[in-house]
Amino acid sequence: MKKLPVGISTLKEIIEEGHAYVDKSKFVHNLSERGKYYFLSRPRRFGKSLFIDTLKAAFEADKDLFRGLWLYDNWDWEKRYPVIHISFAEGVLKSRDELDRKIFELIEGHQKRLGVQCRYKDSVSGCFSDLIQRSSEKYALRAVILIDEYDKPILDNIVNPKIAEEMREGLNNLYSVIKGQDANLCFVFLTGVSKFSKVSLFSGLNNLTDITLDAEYSAICGYTEPEMVSVFSERLENKSLEDIRKWYNGYAWLGEKVYNPFSILHYLRAGKFRNYWFETGTPTFLINLLQKNQYYIPDIENIEASETLIGAFDIDFIRPENLLFQAGYLTIAHDRRVAGKIFYKLQYPNMEVKASLSDYILNRYSHDTVLKERTQLRIYQAFQDADPDSLHKIFQSLFSAIPHDWYRKNKLSAYEGYYASVFYCYFTALGLDVTAEDTTSHGRIDMTVKIDNRAYIFEFKVVDIDKTPGTALGQIKQKGYAEKYRAGMAEIYLIGVEFDRDERNIVTFEWEQLQASQ
Template sequence: MKLIAQSENIENIIDKDSIYVDKTEYIYNLTKDFDRVFFSRPRRFGKSLTLNTIGTLFEKGVEPYFKGTWIYDKWDQDKYPVLHLNFLRFRTTNVEDFKEIFSSKIAEFADSLKLKKKIKSKEPDLAISELFTALDEKRIVILIDEYDCQLTANINNPELYEKFRTCIREFYAALKGAKQIKFMAVTGVTRLKDVSIFSVGSDIMDLSYENDYSSMIGFTRDEIKKFYDDYLKLGISIEKGKSVDSVTNEEIEEFVERIADNYDGFSFDEYHKNKVFSTYSVNVFLQSLYRKKCVEFGDYWYDVGGLPSILMNYMESHNLNIENLLKSEIEIPYNDFKNPTSLLNINENVLMCQTGYLTLKSELDPVDDVILGTANQEVKSALFRLLSLRVYQKNVSPYSTGKKYVLEQGTVEDIINLFNEVLAALSYDKYPVKNEPVLRSLLQVYLIGKNHDVRVEQNNSKGRSDILVNFPKRRVVLELKYTDKVNEEKNKLDEAEQQIIEKGYGLENLGDRELIQIACVFNGAKTKRQITMYKKIEN
């Protein structure tokens, strides 16, 4: 079996005979249709490999790295020098150091071309202008990776943010209209108007949500079935104890569907037609399958690619709207989504979308709101792990002995004790529990963040339960009531009990599961702040 690629360099991938998911048709069209492009994607999605592939084609042509790919007999571009700038390698806390490193990279590139004129300026905009002058009629390709690194690192430092923004803005102004640029591509996580890539540098085409290029980065279902066929068959053979040769197409479809539940669903399409899988998560899942010889749908997004510094920095100075993020669909104004101005005042849901925690759930219509939501189970779990970091001061284990969930095997008393321990870990200064919706939201954050199968406000024909947690052999239903007065606790408990009985919470599609229905009352008074009364409803 071919190895799964672990490099962002197309030459390394081909040299090691690793699997390359062929995206060269997109790249061919991209370089034919546009002179300058920008596209944003979350971290670990394949932006760097895309830029590297473009650079390799322009600098070296199709030999020997593109044999067998779609582009091999179609690429007819001349060869051009490639100036590849990765802002991750530049300083993020000192503007002068950033400028010096940036300018030195331009100077080194000029030296490699053996140009007569040396690049002397330490200002990036002046250095690139000197390069254009030295090039005269020669043309180059410019590729810029993670253009927003310095901005995202300084989301909590407005003064430093503005200095970096001004420097980057001036650099793009120097690029506008330069005849020496044969082709240019810029990538990053965020799309920000205040950097002026799209105003000062208005000749750059933003392809972030273009339908034609929505699948250029990320894996499609058909690509997974084509390029990872051996791995899919291996996974099925391991699970079902059968030979690889006997695996059927129906079994492959079912297996891919399960992979999709965990890693698919990202939409970068203005029409909301095309969806892609997370490249990193799919690769790590299949590598783990091959190495461990077992099928395990891990949560890889959060551990490596899913907690970018931009969100950590943002959360230091901003409160996330937890109740909003619990919704399956979040509506935001079209202009907030399409034209985010600055990281300093960006709509938090737009930021969550740009970093991959939310994705498009509707088409982009200028006269209608944009709908966002989580892409898949892995990202949903990562989102609530992220929120748990924000609201809980310590980790509370969801397990009892033997790594079994308390809610799955514990008594009602065990379950209430767990919830009280969780609620005691809250940072009350930041998220005071003042009503039932907040109480419900915080418990949901904890449970979903611990990978419980939680149904939020589960509907049946008579009403909606507050929290419903499913396990293979048990279902736990909670009806929560809030008060801050001791003399109201008994009435609130009776109210919760009657609601469970009258509405039949948890009875829908129960199957042969054991049903645990719990009515409980949380007292939010400063001297209490715990579930003070509870009752198991006897069926």
């Protein structure tokens, strides 16, 4: 049984140390044959660095590493190209001066490795341009440029727009060289987490082919299910593929769905379902943005955004939708064309992301972590016991326990979506089967929770805002929301919850139980 390549991003180590490898080398061939300038955006810890290293090994003609892989018999191994590999993955740069010094260090390393000497010692753009030209001349082959984590210096400073702008200018100074060196370049590939606008970051480099949403390259990073089952078959014995799929599969960029490689490798090593990927990064900036925009959290499941919106990202234009998508918290469910524009339906890729993000958001809404965890256990038990009255008591107590001062600081009493968002986050953080804005032939249910062949249908109202006549429970009954679940569930619970902003709590909690046959 081959070792798991947990945390390894170099092809040489994976192959020579006997680790399992999911062969992505055919993509190397396809890219090199069909174009020259490429850009790819993928979430963190998704295998971008390993693919960059695979490109590097191929262009440097390291043939032995590809023995047994698709590319071995489909590549010209006689040509050894000068490869300039720039990565901003290591460290955190906090100023333009630090960025320029880092770039000079990287360029100097390539000068020594390629055996060339740059003439321009005080100019980032001049030195980089000289490196490309002299490498091409020495090797009598046009150079290859591979840039990994191209956007990290900006993202590391995104909470400080002034520094982020300085980083953007510094990177633009570097990347703008590429277009001018076209005659000396054979292949260029840039990758990172975000997709910044070409105008702001790639001034002059307008010939990049963006393969982020190209169905043909959807599986360039990550594992398809056939790949996972084939490569890790021995480790998957006696494991539920359905559960693994639910937890870690589901990422899609208009093509075949893929598993998160970081999470699946950790799961195969530990044998336990955990939030491996989510634990490697804290989305503080995202949570601040959601709170600033008073985002109705259940709506995260029902975002439909234009191609422009999910593709547009800049220091002065950051929306929750594009950040959620580009950072990997949402993926594409499907697309549709409307009057010449493409719109994408976004959704959580899997249970790991949905539960983890909800739990993280809940930390912001909850003033007491210990209370939050105790509440989660009590909520789960209430569902297990089919006891809506306990849910009422739990949430009544929860809202009562939030100090007045905490409301004042966060202005949550003025946020009408806050109350329903708290319900939603508690339910999804537990990993329950929750559907927000649940579509029926009669309208949309605010929230449905399914557990143990029972469906709980929730309708929420803020009484001093929602002027719709009747009660929340009455609306469930009037709209016939239960019809959707009569055939598939043994029991159905209709729950109407009404809030008052002045009271900052639940003022009405009514419920009825229906049998599926009723």
